[in-house]
Amino acid sequence: MNTVVLNQALFEAAVATLPADQLAPVRNRAAVLFSNEGFPSTRDEDWKYTNMSAATTASNDWLSEYRTSATIDVNAQQNQATLQEISAQIDATWLIVRNGVVDSLQLQSLELQHGLTISTLADSLNLPDIAIDTALSAFNAALLEDGIHIRVDADLRIERPLGILLIDDPSLRTSQTRIVIDVGKNASLRVIEVARSAVDGNQFTNAVTQIDLAAGAQVDHLRLQDRGKEHIGTHRLIAEVQAEATFSHNAFDFGGALTRNDVIARIVGSGASVNLHGLYLGSGKQHIDNHTRVEHRVGPAVSKEIYRGILTGQARGVFNGQAIVFEGADGTDANQANHNLLLSDKAEIDTKPELEIYADDVKCSHGATVGQLDEKSLFYLRTRGLDVAEANHLLTRAFAAEILSSLVVEEAHEYVQKLLDARLAELLGDDST
Amino acid sequence: MSNMLEINNLHAGIGETQILNGLDLTVNSGEIHAIMGPNGSGKSTLAQVIAGHADYRVSAGTVSYKGEDLLEYEPEERARRGIFLGFQYPVEIPGVNNAYLLKAALNAKRRHNGLAEIDAFEFLQLARKKMSDLGMDPVFLNRGVNEGFSGGEKKRNEILQMAMLEPELAILDETDSGLDIDALKAVAAGVNALRDPARAIVLVTHYQRLLDYVEPDFVHVLSDGKIARSGDKSLALELEEKGYEWIREAAAG
Ligand SMILES: Nc1ncnc2c1ncn2[C@@H]1O[C@H](COP(=O)(O)OP(=O)(O)OP(=O)(O)O)[C@@H](O)[C@H]1O
Ligand SMILES: [Mg+2]
Numbered sequence: 001m002n003t004v005v006l007n008q009a010l011f012e013a014a015v016a017t018l019p020a021d022q023l024a025p026v027r028n029r030a031a032v033l034f035s036n037e038g039f040p041s042t043r044d045e046d047w048k049y050t051n052m053s054a055a056t057t058a059s060n061d062w063l064s065e066y067r068t069s070a071t072i073d074v075n076a077q078q079n080q081a082t083l084q085e086i087s088a089q090i091d092a093t094w095l096i097v098r099n100g101v102v103d104s105l106q107l108q109s110l111e112l113q114h115g116l117t118i119s120t121l122a123d124s125l126n127l128p129d130i131a132i133d134t135a136l137s138a139f140n141a142a143l144l145e146d147g148i149h150i151r152v153d154a155d156l157r158i159e160r161p162l163g164i165l166l167i168d169d170p171s172l173r174t175s176q177t178r179i180v181i182d183v184g185k186n187a188s189l190r191v192i193e194v195a196r197s198a199v200d201g202n203q204f205t206n207a208v209t210q211i212d213l214a215a216g217a218q219v220d221h222l223r224l225q226d227r228g229k230e231h232i233g234t235h236r237l238i239a240e241v242q243a244e245a246t247f248s249h250n251a252f253d254f255g256g257a258l259t260r261n262d263v264i265a266r267i268v269g270s271g272a273s274v275n276l277h278g279l280y281l282g283s284g285k286q287h288i289d290n291h292t293r294v295e296h297r298v299g300p301a302v303s304k305e306i307y308r309g310i311l312t313g314q315a316r317g318v319f320n321g322q323a324i325v326f327e328g329a330d331g332t333d334a335n336q337a338n339h340n341l342l343l344s345d346k347a348e349i350d351t352k353p354e355l356e357i358y359a360d361d362v363k364c365s366h367g368a369t370v371g372q373l374d375e376k377s378l379f380y381l382r383t384r385g386l387d388v389a390e391a392n393h394l395l396t397r398a399f400a401a402e403i404l405s406s407l408v409v410e411e412a413h414e415y416v417q418k419l420l421d422a423r424l425a426e427l428l429g430d431d432s433t
Numbered sequence: 434m435s436n437m438l439e440i441n442n443l444h445a446g447i448g449e450t451q452i453l454n455g456l457d458l459t460v461n462s463g464e465i466h467a468i469m470g471p472n473g474s475g476k477s478t479l480a481q482v483i484a485g486h487a488d489y490r491v492s493a494g495t496v497s498y499k500g501e502d503l504l505e506y507e508p509e510e511r512a513r514r515g516i517f518l519g520f521q522y523p524v525e526i527p528g529v530n531n532a533y534l535l536k537a538a539l540n541a542k543r544r545h546n547g548l549a550e551i552d553a554f555e556f557l558q559l560a561r562k563k564m565s566d567l568g569m570d571p572v573f574l575n576r577g578v579n580e581g582f583s584g585g586e587k588k589r590n591e592i593l594q595m596a597m598l599e600p601e602l603a604i605l606d607e608t609d610s611g612l613d614i615d616a617l618k619a620v621a622a623g624v625n626a627l628r629d630p631a632r633a634i635v636l637v638t639h640y641q642r643l644l645d646y647v648e649p650d651f652v653h654v655l656s657d658g659k660i661a662r663s664g665d666k667s668l669a670l671e672l673e674e675k676g677y678e679w680i681r682e683a684a685a686g
Binding site for chain 2: 376
């Protein structure tokens, strides 16, 4: 149970300080909604294993000396260095977002392909719908200083991936990030979200990414979370997928103390296709919770979901994969799998697939496994001269390979592999049990 | 000619099951030994004990390799010191690239011998050469280790590893089983290419047909966990004709 509650007076005071821009009505609506619900509690079925007390505490600390992100400018140089480091390794058009707020100078300096428009939400000429479908997304919207609106005109193929470097600076205890992406008919876009911490600290980041794919659109979305060891992060991805559109999502969670990801993919047009691939690594006392929901509202359509986890030390993983096939969504083909590798006795995973089928003509499958490294393979590699550490590394890397090979944003492949290797080495050296 | 492998009174088992019951075997460098024997007599167990499988517990006896106590070493140490085991059932390891493993294995050995790691180009040249000698398509380099390989392809892959690593002591556990004629010839050629006064080879086999291509210096029959009879290559022919029953009877005395 959560014993900490958010200070309502501080919350309302903070909302009141935000500007009277075009986001104001949304903020006010969201504030009411959040006030009614409060932070999720472990009594909620969806939050059974994930405790938001620390996030609530961080939020209270933030609100008690409330400052907007725009007023914070520490670590600016270091953030630029991080941007340089990553942009040198992933060829993309990079935006830098600090504590949820885009660097507007840098945004103005970008040369974008014609038909690709990026603005702040407050400045957007067509303010999109700001989703407030849960308490956390309402908390995000109520305290949203600003967000990012990305649009691609119909029939345009954006060649270069768009990279968004999200840096959380713990000098603000809490931050809200909102990215809204609208991709027009038959247009395509590849997006890379890289989340990093400026310095290690127990900050709480509450993020929402909304992606709308018009008919025939294609979006490849990569989310790479490589934050500091003490970070608390929640991320909600809502994708709405129209007819014949293709949405691919690749998620890699390497860092953070407590991470909760929600993915909602709504198939609203026939012939659509959704691919979700996730890899999560945990050591020490890391807690990683992935909740996904694929809604097949119409058919025929295809969804494929594969999540893999590697946990050691006393790490805790949660996977809940929901597939809902609505009445009449005939011709649905939904596959889901979650495989876990537990490298220590104290590592733990709770995995639960949930299928709800209300249509007749459907093909659905799901599977979940929990296992250890294969002893036979380990011995085989050792008889070839590889030491235990190297053999373990190869085998865990092999376990992760299926997810890595499904990464569709080619430009990021090498970078992710490098991070993965470094993280695996750290994981295999974990003796925190 | 020096002593490569010397096994004295070896007793080994798994869990409560005793499998090897006082096995003696001496293999000198330059020699090829064939070990035959009925199913379940302990041939693979012997091979696994030599390779260092931790599940097999040695309860008595000694195994020395080039004059050192082999049982003291971890499996990877044994490999780096020149021991190679060709598995009766090679393991499939999806997601581990075949070329990557070959290179890692080669480099582990080179590092042990104080040599620099092999460069990528040189490695590829070498691997391609060895593969063409074995009649293996180079695409196998890019596959997962034994992943989806046919039985014969797995055995060829074991021989490829052996050919790359050039072990001083190679133990091939039924590498000839399940091979077509061409593959058998390729495997035999791989073994013969390794034949050298400084090396020794132990072939575990059920069939004379491999020995038609690779002529052994000694043939042993393993029965009930010990060597029941040793002889020259004619012993294999005799076994082919008479089976194992007469040896068991003779052993029972
Ligand atoms: N892991 C194990 N657990 C239990 N028994 C085992 C194990 N490994 C081997 N054994 C037993 O030990 C005996 C010897 O097995 P081993 O595999 O060494 O025989 P082998 O001579 O290689 O036989 P084959 O010719 O069929 O390959 C058999 O009776 C086998 O069942
Ligand atoms: Mg055997």
